[in-house]
Amino acid sequence: MIRYRGGSDSVVRPWSRLRWLVPAFWLTTTLVACDASTPTDPASPTGTEPSVDLGVELHEPESVGMSTAGLARLKGGMQELINQGRLAGMTTMLARHGKIVHFATYGARDREAGRAMPPDAIFRIYSMTKPIIGVGLMTLYEEGRFQLSDPVAMYIPEFADLEVASGVGASGPLVEEADHLMTIRELMTHTAGFTYGVFSNSQVDVIYRDVDVLDRGGTLSDMITKLSHIPLWGQPGAQWHYSVAVDVQGYLIEVLSGQPLDTFLQDRVLGPLGMVDSGFHVHADKADRFTQVYTYDLLGNLTVGETASRASEWKQPATFFSGGGGFVSTTLDYMRFCLMLLNDGELDGVRVLSQETVSLMRSDHLPAGVSFSGGREGFGLDFAVVLDPSQGDGVSAGTYYWGGAAGTWFWIDPKEDLAFVGMIQQFGNRPDVRGSSRQYVYDAITVRAN
Incomplete structure (x- = not known):
């Protein structure tokens, strides 16, 4: 009972x-x-x-x-x-x-x-998968496997030569060079330049749909191959744009850890937190x-x-481990995940992240001039962060959330x-x-x- x-x-x-x-x-x-x-x-x-x-x-x-x-x-x-x-x-x-x-x-x-x-x-939690991926990736950060300022192409070389859509062409988007290689910080804040293929009819979004970037019958490696041949939606770091970035983070975890994403998450997050009903x-x-x-x-x-x-x-x-939206979970499982974060990375005597890393994740990482939700909220590492609670309904500054x-x-x-x-x-x-x-x-x- x-x-x-x-x-x-x-x-x-x-x-x-x-x-x-x-x-x-x-x-x-x-x-x-x-x-x-x-x-x-x-x-x-x-x-x-x-x-x-x-x-x-x-x-x-x-x-x-x-x-x-x-x-x-x-x-x-x-x-x-x-x-x-x-x-x-x-x-x-x-x-x-x-x-x-x-x-x-x-x-x-x-x-x-x-x-x-x-x-x-058991519920389909879709994009509430994203913070779980972020926590998993940051366990590798704590091991010194990467820095947030590292170019993603250091670990995913297929992204070394990505171009950026600059206008509408007769047979596809006009392109220009990226002004810099996207960083892991940008990947974790939806400022890397990717898109999702669903929110608009831009020529880049149409290509995403045509090639089925997030094909459930494929693999994360297949997704990377497709993305490597599609121009970025926008310049890295230029604006917040919801995207497949967390699915890319899932592949990055596989590269850095040498494990399939589902196995890695079981070892690093789900198992330690007793999230027995969560997974792909x-x-x-x-x-x-x-x-x-x-x-x-x-x-x-x-x-x-x-x-x-x-x-x-x-x-x-699953064969396609969607870090952006592929998880199922229960109310209690996800509460255990939240309580770990609220308790600065530890739950029931088991530490998943350090206090410093949790603080880093829940800080606003958007660069000056880049806005999320009209400026009332910023964006941390894979979730939104309330900056100005005066327009809200009681929540405090520093509250973080997603859905x-x-x-x-x-x-x-x-x-x-x-x-x-x-x-x-x-x-x-x-x-x-x-x-x-x-x-x-x-x-x-x-x-x-x-």
């Missing part, structure tokens, strides 16, 4: 095979959880205590300077979205001062099958915990957002010593669970950090 510690192509729409590329711009002590073996009405305002033992101890919110009533409002607000039929299911988890004070599940894992959302549900595919013995993903039909009603054939691909071992294309989200606030993880599986113009959850959480704080 979850314990409470108290005091007294394969997809529905043509472009949706690339949905995981979409930028992830922002994010009670009573457990609302449903045992998958005893489904309840997904619209029910409450569920039953799960029979799954996750080893999670829920602490009284008041023990960490938060309000039980305030977190009940968080739970109620999220549940209302399920009751309205705007989302099929969800999980939320909050920790402060190292204690989990809220963990709730809502609605259905699979609405059509009548399967309620279990606490150990859903194992057969866990398939009954894999969540359905939804979208909206033309009338705005929920409908399944992925064909059966695409869903089955998630259950097969995934199916709606998963997290943020870590070092000043308030809290971490939040939310999981949904919803494509399209979904409700703003990221913004509303932040508002509920910060409204529930009764003792603020000095």
Whole structure:
């Protein structure tokens, strides 16, 4: 049982095979959880205590300077979205001062099958894979395998002669020389000059689509070969542009470590942190915990957002280890990852990164004149960083965050010593669970950090 510690192509729409590329711009002590073996009405305002033992101890919110009533409002607000039929299911988890004070599940894992959302549900986390890759790469940084200022071409020589698109040509982009070789720092801040092939019809993006740069049936090496023959979208270091850069980081890890990316991450991140349900595919013995993903039909009603054939691909071992969006995970697994970062690189006595490296990752690395999100936020090493909280909803300066294309989200606030993880599986113009959850959480704080 979850314990409470108290005091007294394969997809529905043509472009949706690339949905995981979409930028992830922002994010009670009573457990609302449903045992998958005893489904309840997904619209029910409450569920039953799960029979799954996750080893999670829920602490009284008041023990960490938060309000039980305030977190009940968080739970109620999220549940209302399920009751309205705007989302099929969800999980939320909050920790402060190292204690989990809220963990709730809502609605259905699979609405059509009548399967309620279990606490150990497995989700497609898409771009929330990126920070995991960043942590893995920085373990190699700590070993002196590279410097952030190193040209990527030192380790991936195929990139030594990349040109840069400079204009529109009759049969392809006009090109010019790069003014410098992209650096690893630029690779980790989406300023290396790559693109994604999905957000525009620039001639470079069209080439990405035509050659299927992120072909799930290929390998990371195949991706590098394709990229080596395509001009960069922009000059390295010139602007922030969401891109395949983290997939390239995955290949860089393989080069530096001599290991396949999946093996490396298991050794360096997943294994040490006890992230037992995370990886590049859903194992057969866990398939009954894999969540359905939804979208909206033309009338705005929920409908399944992925064909059966695409869903089955998630259950097969991958050959293309997408560092940009290929992971599945659970709420608890990802919270363990967040708590490691919040605790300056260590969790349960196991150190993954040094305090100095975590501080480096969560610092703004964008050069002068390069803006992300209008200047309110900067960009660290594989996640966004809040610089000016005055325009926000309670978050502190230094808060860092990211999310995934199916709606998963997290943020870590070092000043308030809290971490939040939310999981949904919803494509399209979904409700703003990221913004509303932040508002509920910060409204529930009764003792603020000095």
